[in-house]
Amino acid sequence: MPNDTSITPVLRVIPRDQHAISRKDISANALRVLYRLREGGYQGYLVGGAVRDLLAGRHPKDFDVATDATPDQVKHLFRNCRLIGRRFRLAHVVFGREIIEVATFRANVDDGSGDRETHEGGRLLRDNVYGTIEDDAVRRDFTANALYYTIEDFSVRDYVGGFEDVANRRMRLIGDPETRYREDPVRMLRAVRLAAKLGFEVEAASAEPIPRLASLLAEAAPARLFEECMKLFLSGHAVASFEGLEQHGLVAALFPETAAALASNRSGALRKMLLAGLGNTDARVEADEPVSPAFLFAVLLWPAYCRELMKLQAQGVSPVEAQRRAADRVTVHQLSTIALPRRFSLPMQEIWLMQARFSLRQRKRVMRTLAHPRFRAAWDFLLLRGITSDAHAEDIAFWREAQDDPDHAIAAHPPEGEGEGDAAAPRKRRRRRRRATAALGTD
Known part of the structure; x- marks a missing residue:
């Protein structure tokens, strides 16, 4: 000061x-x-x-x-x-x-x-x-x-x-809390983080200015906010840290689109899943197991992705295109606040986009999904989704079995519209196209 x-x-x-x-x-x-x-x-x-x-x-x-x-x-x-x-x-x-x-x-x-x-x-x-x-x-x-x-x-x-x-x-x-926060707005995040880590309370006079001054975090370098997020959520106190951010009005300053999505989700399912994901992160830290920042941000920004996806689909955008656009938009908008490196943002998007694959049962697609380098993370993410919605129970049961015996899983749960008669139908052989030699300049 x-x-x-x-x-x-x-x-x-x-x-x-x-x-x-x-x-x-x-x-x-x-x-x-x-x-x-x-x-x-x-x-x-x-x-x-x-x-x-x-x-x-x-x-x-x-x-x-x-x-x-x-x-x-x-x-x-x-x-x-x-x-x-x-x-x-x-x-x-x-x-x-x-x-x-x-x-x-x-x-x-x-x-x-x-x-x-x-x-x-x-x-x-x-x-x-x-x-x-x-x-x-x-x-x-x-x-x-x-x-x-x-x-x-x-x-x-x-x-x-x-x-x-x-x-x-x-x-x-x-000293004077407002003066100290204006000197360095990241102190507001430090107050929440240390209180969560230690099981302390932020003293009333120190807590009072935080909601009023939360917008000052926009002045902090996005790279510094990324590092602070790593400390907030990867130190074994992620749930307590997020609840502290909520208590002191800081979620919207760090994750504006997630905050908007949570506010509009009346059932509370998105918040429940987010906290379950952070609880899973805490458990892994406690067990000294690795935690991926990509998975962490997939959890933190999933509410924003879901909200953006619903908007695009309501506008008539096709499902596959809406998923891609939603992932890109949420990522780009978040980067203006927190500098999420591409080595984390790209796997985060893959985790989201792979969720749509879990409803597919065709053998080639199943085998391709199982071989995907991001399968394990996407599967763990599907399990989180299952905590808040029974709608994913059938997918979870299928993919749990498919990891051990994909052929048996596919036989037990054939793709829609592909009954026994369909499966036995002969496949048409594709005609091989003749090489266009003139186009290659060999005429």
Whole structure:
């Protein structure tokens, strides 16, 4: 919060016997960085999500460090260090596959000695103004992320009430919520995501501006919103994340056509299927099984596809053409908000378009469908559709059998209009066309 000096940090030290953080739960490499900084004459603290998660009884995946050393000074201390970033200049200390991110304390007010740029709407474009640990604490986003663990006495240092907020399972913004969201609209998504991940509630004052400011997400880079969606829905808390987006009025900002389709679906079947799909994603993450972003977005945008398909068919467009157009239109419209890479958008469309194949029983088509590289994903998608509608029960039964014995399945469920007499009818032999030699220039 560049110009907000109204917050006065008040230090509270929580001694080791009053918190649950143990060094055995901290990455050995993060501890190496902390000890090396101290040996070099600098302050160094474990900070942010790692401290928050450890206090909440969770196991962090990443460990970040805050220090009074500048990025160049950190690089001088560690040969295995690289400097990254323009918006936020950071040091990455690399230990094989693990990276410890080291950030220099940042200040609230730019005295002209640093590097800060703000958009006219209040959005922070670049922030490399360094300061003290007190400055750093009050400029962080949520109180739960402004907690510092020190190896000097193994205490936790709290300047903004974050320790109490973690104990009360509460996500609370530091400073004026509207100002903080205008600085970086993606903070609204972070509030929802962290609350879903931790089982916290977004504090009332921090939640109030979100529906009013949701449209600011249009200013965020589509590529950044794609990355945020990956965190929202592929971290094992997809259902809770989507429900949080609904609660705070953010679905329409991220998925405008899906939001419109859900609002117009009176039966609630589309929402039920969407949540079932996200629940399936959560189960796969929990079981440490791979989850495809293509399948995820096929679930998230299916309501929009169904709505567009119905519109086109009502206009008299043929079924096959309507399916193709609907898939293309939904994808193109969504890309203006979220930069979905083609390596995911094309398989997503294939999953949708293959749904129409599941009503076909002709042997060649059945064999071709079974051999399709996207069959397994499309089949899983059909099973999801079966959760919300009995209309797919016969297709599900057929294709479940066809995967084991296609010939038996086809015999037991012959294609419509292809009874025994039809099947036995002789097929006409196609006449071979003579090569048009004159057209080939060989006359």
